Amino acid sequence: MTATDSRTDAPPAGPPSGPPAGPPDGVPARVIPAGLPLQPEDPPRVGDFWLRTRLGANAAGYLYSASDDHGRSAVVAMMTEGSADDAAARDRFVTAVDELPVEAVLAHNDADDDDLALWVALGPIREDDGTSSAADERLIAERRGEEVLSAVLMDRVPQLGRFRGPDFRHHWENRRRPGLFRIWPLPWPAVLRPASRLALALALLTMAIIMALAVLIAWLLFRNAPEVDPGPVIPTVSGTATVTVTPTTPPPNTNSPTPDPSGSPTTFPTPTGSPTTGPVPTGSPGGTDTPGGDPGDRF
Structure with a gap:
């Protein structure tokens, strides 16, 4: 009796044949968003285009998907605050935009706005109707925006010699917030x-x-609060002045009244001498034309 080998030759392992397994029936497939949501520091609008989502970012700038009030879609490339403050980076941005086809540049701001970040709207992008042509136009606009930002960052410049020393890095690479922008008129409440x-x-x-x-x-x-007492009356300036006439010194023992035992009214002694006479000054009190004017009397 001989023993037989019960092992069978198994086929070699390889990739599974047929289409890849999809989600179970009744479970919707996960939808990958076309872009990231805008952040609070992102501008809601640049020029005539309302920004919708973030498509990409690097140290030189951001890529946004946008559309105007007429439904025209575009891809907006905008500089960061660090690159926008560098004059050489601004020149590279303008040069890269000038090298694009004329029909690809829908709008851009003025290069002379030194206090604002430069941006450019790229297109044209037809309405997404599910065809490959609309997707290709959006992809082409995104690639053009990446080329503009790469020209600012100079990350695609070919190496001319051997690598020596530390790697090159821009001084503004850490300042990656979106650059300054100006919106007029205000975006709300239209959006x-x-x-x-x-x-x-x-x-x-x-x-x-x-x-x-x-x-x-x-x-x-x-409503029932008592009225506030009126304040002191401030005299008005007039052209007259009051002159006080001072009598001469009365005789001795005549300073006090003499009581009358008969009950008659008390009489006061009449001072002797004539009152002081002299010219009466005119003008405002304390003025320069008043002799002896006290500075404290001026109003």
């Missing part, structure tokens, strides 16, 4: 959704009600 407009209207109405209540409470508290 607000109906729910946001309702919230804004309710907030304004609440503020008006609070202000009305504050005015009503103040009126109820102070």
Whole structure:
């Protein structure tokens, strides 16, 4: 009796045949977003284009998907605050934009705006109708925006010699916030959704009600308050001056009145001598034309 080998030759392991396994039935496939949401530091609008999502970023700038009020889509390339403050980087941005085809540049800001970051809107991009042509146009616009930012960063410049020493790095690479921008007219409330407009209207109405209540409470508290005493009367400046006439020294023992035992009214002695006479000065009190004017009497 001979023993037989029960092992069978297994086929070699290899890639599974057929289409790849997809999600189970009834479970929707995960949708990869076309871009990242905007951050609070991102501008809501540049020029005539409303920014929608972030498509990419590096030390030189950002790529945004955008559209204008007429529904025209575009890809916006905008410099960071660090690269926008470098005159050489701004020149490289302008040169890269000038080298693009004329029909690819939809809009851009003025290169003479030294206090603003440079940006350019690239297109044209047709409405996404599910065809490959619309996707290709968006991809081409994104590639052109990447080329503009790469020209600013100079990361695609070929190496001319051997690598020696430390790697090259721009001094502004750490300043990666979006560059300065200016919006006029203000973007709101045109971009607000109906729910946001309702919230804004309710907030304004609440503020008006609070202000009305504050005015009503103040009126109820102070309506019966006593009137404040009038302040001191400040004399007005006139062209006359009051002159005080001083009598001469009275005789001795005549300073006090002499009581009359008969009950008659008390009489006062009449001072002797004539009153001082002299010219009466005219003009304002304390003026230069008043002799002996006291500076404290001036008003």
